[in-house]
Amino acid sequence: MKFLFRALCLSALLSFSSVAQEVMLDKVAVIVDQGVILESEIEALVSEVKKNAALNDQQLPSDRALRTQAIERLIMKSLQMQMAERMGIRISDPQLEQTIANIAANQDATVEDLRFQLREEGVAYEDYRENIREEMIMGEVRRANVRRRIYITDQEVDTLVNLMEEQGAEQAEYRLGHILIGFPPEPSDEDVTESRERADKVLELLNGGSDFAKIALASSSGSEALEGGDMGWLNINSMPTLFAEAVQGKKAGELIGPIRSGAGFHILKIMDTRGIETVTVEEVNARHILIKPSIILSEEKARQQLIKFKEQLMNDEADFAELAKEHSADPGSALRGGELGWADPTNYVPAFRDALAALEPGEFSDPVRSSHGWHLIQLNDRRIDDATERRKEDKAHQLIFNRKFAEETEAWLREMRDAAYIEVLDS
Template identity: 70%
Template sequence: MRVLSALICSVILTLSSVSALAQESLDKVAVIVDQGVILQSEIDELVNTVKDNAAKNNQSLPSDRALRTQAIEKLITDNLQMQMADRMGIRVSDPQLEQTIANIAQSQNRTVAQLRQDIISSSMSYDAYRETIRKELITGEVRRANVRRRIYITPQEIATLMELIKEQGDAQAEYRLGHILIGFPVEPTDQDIADARERADKVINLLNNGSDFAKIAIASSSGAKALEGGDMGWLNINAMPTLFAEVVQGRPVDSLIGPIRSGAGFHILKIMETRGIEISTVEEVNARHILVKPSIILSEEKAEKMLKDFKQQIIDGTATFADLAKKHSEDPGSGLKGGELGFADPEMYVPAFKNALAELAQGEISEPIRSVHGWHLIELLERRIDDATDKKQQEKAYQLIFNRKFAEETDSWLREMRESAYIEILDDGTS
């Protein structure tokens, strides 16, 4: 029996070794990115996702090699941002993640259970979907933290844009742009610029001869939207990069524009669609809240229960919302004012907070809700229809300038981070 037992153990160890070797041969390190790595399976998964989406949309794709190159570049950028998130201590907890997924489901008029079933039906595991959303939240926060401090907006810029908005009126055009960037290094040589210009001219010729814009973008673009076929989505004329705004105004649908040189390379644009902006009013809300932040001492469950107890005290008349906010709220800006936030556009709030406000009637108090800031108890005080005041015009101008500069600076920041990183591609995909 001892001999038989030893033989069985030996077989198990051998099979385990073979399995490990097989797994290693199937999944290996494909790229070294500073202190991190990108696995072959990650590249394959992203490529397959792009192919599946293209098949669903009846969209043609470039060669597998070109597609793989674009996938590697996106994964490198994501990996560098995740490494920076680790250094900055940026995390997304499970409750925050679940709240975000619930918001996504609600925006699609689905329950979380229905959304989960949709994900599973699309051949993606729900766990993988959750981690994809978590990564998007983390990288978004990394970008905001690093890019926001690079943006400076002068009062003169705001005043100039306000004047332009008044001249144009509310019926401003929006453009859905296709974008291809033929990039060159941060500090290019004359040869780098000449080579990039030559490639850009070839791309223009291909497009003028009927080549598919999305396919060319996926194969050739260095832009952030390359894997989406270069689709930048709908952009207000004042929200798009200044360089683009100067050349698209007055141009018809299907116009090809470029190459246009910038510090990033040569840009090629296609006007996919245009539309006007209808005049609309903006509803503002005045609300108050009590914010409680979980900590090592205060767990998620205890924080939520604390707010449920506060709500019951308010209902029973043993305490007022204002008094509880002054005593317990961890929002320094509103706590001293009894939790009152003042009239504001709900869009300025984080999704969980905004969505909770949308469900409340005047004078109603929410159940405790979790946002990226912590747990909130919210009371809707009043709704009103906002008129076009100078303050609103100023806020609109500031946001349009900020959005444009944020997009421009994000591209620059990503390129600089990529240029300064140690990148070693161990497998170019030809073997």
Template identity: 75%
Template sequence: MKFIIRAICISALCSFMSLAQSVSLDKVAVIVDQGVVLESEIESLVNEVKRNAEAQGQALPSDRVLRTQAIERLITKSLQMQMAERMGVQVSDPQLEQTITNIAQQQGATIDDLRNELEQQGIAYDDYREDVREELIVGEVTRANVRRRVYVTPQEISNLVKLMDQQGAEQAEYNLGHILIGLPSSPTDEDVASARSRADKVIELLNNGSDFTKIAITSSSGSNALEGGDMGWMNVNSMPTLFAEAVQGKEKGELIGPIRSGAGFHILKIKDTRGIEKITIEEVNARHILIKPSIILSDEKAKEMLEKFRQQVIDGDADFAELAKEHSEDPGSALKGGELGWSDPNNYVPAFREALAGLEPGEYSEPVRSQFGWHLMQLIDRRIDDATDKRKEDKAYQLLFNRKFKEESEAWLREMRDTAYIEVVE
């Protein structure tokens, strides 16, 4: 029996020695503050770059240059991950799986498709998961540290909006219809009054639905009268200055005029536009009473309380505003009789927004439950608001923020790299 055990031990020892000879042990390549970069990490990154370059048919520099670049990338990543650990930044498994699912969906694939693709490239799925997890963590650490370094001034936004408007004006084109009620070369006051009267009559006819083309052929003294007054597509820079100033800010279908010039009275119709961004949003004005369930007031009792208020208001036995002032637990609106003011409905929580969507102006909702409690609401009115300027400002802010964020990210990484202890192990 002892011989058998000894034989097994010798066999195991020989196997271990053989394995040790065939597999080279990993080693530390760079010390980075409290962390390290391993030789295997460098080789893995270099190989990944080579695979991607080969797939895209790109030429690469020497292996020495690739190794240097890979080391720098891994040093930066190590510093970011160490900072993430100090900040307590983590990505849970459910978050990670959702992100990977989104990545697959964006490529029109499933998780199984992604696994198969990784397997064909010789990449283990678990390694891929951890790479994605690290990317998410690095992104969150960067945002947390760089965001507070970025400041966009109102003046910068205003200047960029003006520049965008100028560029937009240069790209904007109008398809114009034109009617000219002409004047003689040396008009008398009577000529001017008569022409003005005829121009006003034309405007009246057009506003009452008369056909622009027919009236242009019949009444216009312009050179394009036989074409129904059609001036075709024109950029603001290519049309007469008088017209360019008149069409600014106008929309498709609008009539403009009469506009006086030396030639007479001009009437324009904007038949169509292109290259012009016009954004409208529906806003709602509503009021509500909020009752929050508590240990004293059950969920059912809170609902019944609002049902009672609703009936009292409908029957004329109570005033909505007074009930809101007395009972509503929304401090922001209670003192104003529950009124929330004009707002984009998307600013409200889903339950509140959906209830408003089903109401006509003046109607009261049934009690609605949200995460804040029970609501009784009334839709006061709806309106369509021009959000073009607000959207331009938002776009300008985002462009400025993204540019500054990139600049500050690079500065932050340099500062972190400069203050870190780095030792390349020979």
């Protein structure tokens, strides 16, 4: 009996030791201001990049270089999530579920189809769900901080409208690869020289046939480094001005650079090009009442409030404009009685857009949940876009905004990174 007791004790001790060792494997790898990055987070991201690279038959740099890029990505994520916490930005479960439903719908699938696909790929749905929540939060943080840095003049819009008219209906789109050899904050002449030499060496390797994505993963300071430097498809008018001037007239496969900017030296590769087809677009004229759930107002009460409004409107017991002015949480449209004016429906969030698509002129929707809150929508009318001057100006304004938003986002992230306390602990 004593022997059995000692054996059980030894077994328990070994099991506890094994658990303790497993726990010890996860540790703090990086301190980022008031937050930390765990070793397990770095390993998970590196593993994900390797998995995606294997699926896409993509070469990877050394594990050390890959780890460095993963740490940098997680530092930027941590800084944005900490800022979201300070700003009080939250994404509710209904908002999250609506976004996931929209993601599935855009792939002509259901949420159950998406769950099945994730299981096939070995991804836990809860992990996927929380990753989407974090992406939504970081998007809100970027919009809140970067939008106020953007100023667009009438002259800029007029200049671009004239340029678009000169270019005609067909405009080139480029799929760009990007490598940034960055400067440190307030670089010295020696820093600039060293960065230029590194950029020249990278260009030499690329001209010698080295894989662009692998070099980007190993060397780039750009935000697309973990994607192999792939910036995706960009219109000539929506990419950074520096890049737009450099790529014009170039063909697929060509390397460009090094190009110097305030951030460092850029090397571009034109992965592919394509034209843009001009199509007619149906525009909608709609109005809405937005009710935002809060700690005081639950999701169900917000929905029921709009159901009540719809009943009153259907029975001619209330006026839409007056309800919008009194109750709508969209300050811009509330002052106009909920009127949104003529717009391309694709400019709206998916849930709002899809609800409009199901309405006939004069009809009211049921309460619709979007990322902004609960909407009661009335479609006033539809028309085919006739490419008026106003339409051209709106398009030009959006292109300029997209370009400046991308540029200012990079600058804002860099400034936040430079101002943060970051300590990478010994591995």
